[in-house]
Amino acid sequence: MSSEPVVIIDDSATQLKILERLANSVGGWTAAKGFGDAEAALSFCRANPPGLLVLAAATAQGEASALIHRLRRLEACAEVPVMVIGADEDLDCLERARDAGAADHLLLPINHRDFRLRVRSLLRSQRARPRGAPEQVRSDPGRADGERRQDGLRQAHEMLLRIIDAIPRMICVTGEDGRYVLVNRQFASFVGVRASRLIGKTPLEAHGGPIARSLMEIDPLLLAGRPAPLSTEDEIVDRDGEPCVLLATKSVFHGDDGEDSMVVTVWLDITERKGAERDLLAAKEQAELANRSKTEFLANMSHETRTPLNAIIGFSQVIAGEMLGPIGTPKYIGYAHDILVSAEHLLGIINDILDLSKLEAGKLDLVEEVIDVPRLMEDLLQLADAKARASEIRVALRYEGTIPALRADARKVKQIVLNLLINAVKFSHPGSEVAIVLRNQSGAVVVDVIDHGIGMDPDEVTLAMTRFGQVASAWTRKHDGTGLGL
Template structure:
């Protein structure tokens, strides 16, 4: 009997050694905690895990000192739980040889009979879970970064496994189709989510460009989404949805713009055709008008002698009668009538001369007769002729005519220009005003003649059109002054034929200055006046 018990004991000891060896080979530490004796039996690998320099039996205080102080209470609590209920499970860190935390996962079971105070011994194993914990932390960190990245994009995103269960999604996916809270959750089935999402879809069509796995859907709330589905290597699927509402709106606007453009092009083509027809009609009318105007100008130019000769006779005979050269007329009224005839004839001759000269210029038949001209003598001669009218109008004349070099010009035409400018100044300057006629030299090649008055002035909007033929400015003097409106147009044309330039400066209520620049020497080429003269004008500074 005793020999049999000893055999059983040896067999048990051998079995326990084999068990411990197998556990050690699996990198598991073995420990046996005698709660009642306060001793812990640890294997070689367990001693290595705990950082204890020997295996075997050691006081539990030595064992507990290796555990991080913050986790010692947790180990004691697990030990008490095992003493009461028989199972032991706890995780705690111990410092390794480099001072870093080594995490140990210890599990065990009470042995023997349960006494009045509970179990007295717990046997268990321990695993080094440091690397597992680190890998898990890294995986959690990577998953967190993945989630943050997915949430940061505006596109909806959802990932399903090969069984069609949801693994990962972002808030944009839930918002895109209006899923209720809690519907989109981990493990939800793809077909269930598709059924709910279909309620929010109004229509769908293949994506532009024919991309594989892509389609465009219009939602009932008016938004547009582009859905793209791709499959993973393990049989799962990834679905992304981008909001393309703005793109669709732009496309619709662009289509409307194209339609409007086509309509505009059609309208422009119709207008162009009508304008082309109108232009052809206008061209024909212009050709006829130009021919008529040319014929008129040539007729008037050719009629110069025929119109002037009778008027010269009328003026000559009326002048003889008014002077009673061959004796008294017999009654004073006859003498007055003769004077009126002479005045009217002279005025009519002046108007006809202006019209005929303008016609000659337009017809290109007015020829300048160049000669050496003294501007000082020319101005003095013109002012002498106009002095009577100036005094009769109650105006003051000032002449500033220094000696200047003689210029090459048409004496008659230039005298007519100065007389016209002085005559205009007299017409539009109220009684008591001043008229200034001045000469100046600009440089070695040009001189300037200016006629200034303190008359009624001219508005800026009227300046530009005054030098056009037959143009007059409406005002308080327009009803009391006579003329054809050819004076300034003829003046400008004569100046341009001389190679000069006319400039007007005026301000209503402060007067007008008309000046022109002339070259001292005759231009090398004949200068033609513009058919529709445009005066260079500017408002005078206040």
């Protein structure tokens, strides 16, 4: 049994008990030691170097990454493996913990078997690690001394400055004391202070304003490992008095020993993008308002137009049927019939427009009833028969299996199938056949309208299914329509 304990730090008492119980069940190792307070845990680790440290990704005392850096500064704990436990919302904390040197992490809720396997693996690797090996000699007698290294560092720093100056973004770096460590030309130009005069000063000392307040409020939280936004949008007024919107994105960097931590902030001016978003939203709202107005207008006009049409249809039926006595002139009967057919056609178009406007307004009601589907299809064939015979096209009705009754809005079903049927007749070649085929598919009624016309490719089908959409071709131009049917 190993003499090195498993130290667990979590300020949730319930979670701490669960982790202790799981660690104790690994077997072959000493009992786990749990702490709700990080300071007490570090004091224990100084006197009792652990074989493994299990940390919560974030506690009220800070993030696991900050605690890892403190642990690494303890000579006896410099190589202790660390496993971090966190939830989905702790992914950023987990990533920073991995960057700080965590060997592994687990997401909540914990898979008990997975936890035991990982703890056992980390403890074995720690036990097998050679201890007290002499430090390798890192100096190279063939190389120049410290002065040459300083020249190399200076050149690298100059190259870094040139790179960040070439980036079309505002960039600044602040240290643990809140003072500027590095800025690029774009940032200095925006705040109106030379870059050389910014270095070594706090944002409030150097220029003040909203940018300074943002840096002074958020950066200390990030450096302390406390929850803070890594991306913000700041609405400010620039040096010319113009309002602008800046998108700030932050990253935290820690030194190898946990010291010299810095926050890098990249600012992007998104004023134009925000303006475009507002314009787009306003245009969308205006278009929706116009569409609603158009829909209401169509609904009102359709109702107003149907009233005189009903009178025209009624009187033309009386005249054509000679209900009040013989007319005496056959030609007048033909005229009355033409008036009736034209009025009914116009009424059908108006009804389509009215239904469309109701659909757009969300006010279309369904009147459900039990429908005898075969009989309804026979009625539709009679309606299309005259047009089909005029085009020398045969229409037929076929069945596949027993067709069950259907509960639906009979008028809407009739309208749907009639549109498909009339389109099939309209675009079929003379001498061909258009058939309505009824199928029973697992208790559902399937209606197929089959023709032998020119057909449509998928893009044309998409166009035909839009409002007033019509496929343009030499064949379709021969047949006028409203584009409302499909």
